[in-house]
Amino acid sequence: MSVALRGNLKDFGIAEVFQLIGQQRKTGVLELSDRREKIQLLFDEGKVVLAAPAGSRPHEALGEMLVRCGRLPRERLERAVRECGRAAQTLPQLVVSRGLVDEESLARIDDLLTRETIFRVLRWENGSFDFSARERVEHGRPRDSLLGAEQILMDGLRMVDEWQSFADRVPSEGLIFQRTGRFDDYRGARGDLPRGQLEVAERVFRLVDGRLAVRRIIDLSLLGTFDATRVLADLRGVGVIEPLDSDGVRRLQRQRRRIVLPRDSARGWVAALLPLVMLLGLVLSSFRPAPATTEFAGFPIERPGLEFMRDAHRARAAQHAVDAFRYLEGRWPVDLAEVEERGLLPPALASQEARPYYYVVRDGDALLLAAER
Secondary structure, X not given: OOOEEEXXXXXXXXXXXXXXXXXXXXXXXXXXXXXXXXXXXXXXXXXXXXXXXXXXXXXXXXXXXXXXXXOOOHHHHHHHHHHHHHHOOOHHHHHHHOOOOOHHHHHHHHHHHHHHHHHHHOOOOOOEEEEEEOOOXXXXXXXHHOEEHHHHHHHHHHHHHHHHHXXXXXXXXXXXXXXXXXXXXXXXXXXXXXXXXXXXXXXXXXXXXOOOEHHHXXXXXXXXXXXXXXXXXXXXXXOOEEEOOHHHHHHHHHHEEEEEOOOOHHHHHHHHHHHHHHHHHHHHXXXXXXXOOOOOOOOOOOXXXXXXXXXXXXXXXXXXXXXXXXXXXXXOOOOHHHHHHOOOOOHHXXXXXXXXXXXXXXXXXXXXXXXXX
């Protein structure tokens, strides 16, 4: 017989609910709700299987997390969702079978989604809970890979306590940071940190570029809100990054133009041929027939037109290099330095006369931004 446990989080906190489920090794579904969202957690004999916001379709939150973390372009996610019904597969099964995401990356994103969800709900102060016990819950995870509810609770409560000690340095997920120092400065100040922690900090530091908001850095780092925010707070504490004010954001946006990488091969061919078509138009518009009584004297090509075509060619070459990295590695590069290190982007194409391109992955698509002349 199914057993239900319901209540208000003001009277019976999330910690008590987790402890009860863990101690009694319950199997079932826990729903947590507040005015903004509904969260679902699946338990198998007191161990957490997964946690995610409830969506209108199965695995909706997982799909959104794949997009946010740059593992799947949004248009491919939407196409995969449409194919699920016809293929009689779940979204995770389909993206793996189609080669859109490998199993290891999918498992990592799934775990990240669970950790992010639990960390969020542990900070709730209001809401309600409803636990429905079941004989079993369907999942494909090995039982020895599942963590007990009490262990997750202890880790989560520790993070909530520590969060108060550094969150004020990163007061908003919409905040944009800029670099004000080198990572070597941070390494010198935090030289006692283990190598692994320094590598994680460097990964976050490389994502700080004066354009990405904190939320986007958190997603692309794959560290989760707690760990990524802690690293950002520490980088700021050492003084190698600082918030960019709104005037600075607008100034940088005016200095660059936006170039969006093609999403499919057909559009890629069009974008690649566009500079040639423009050059042909420039040549034809500049041609003036010579009088019959004189020799043909040629036609002028104005220097600004040639400079424009040169810049367009360089931008297209840089975009093709990023595309090539995507096909070789199965993901978008973190920055143009990765493309150059892979040998796909010649140093001469990394900038336009000392005006560097700006590259970032946003909403699952790669963007290349080049400075205006």
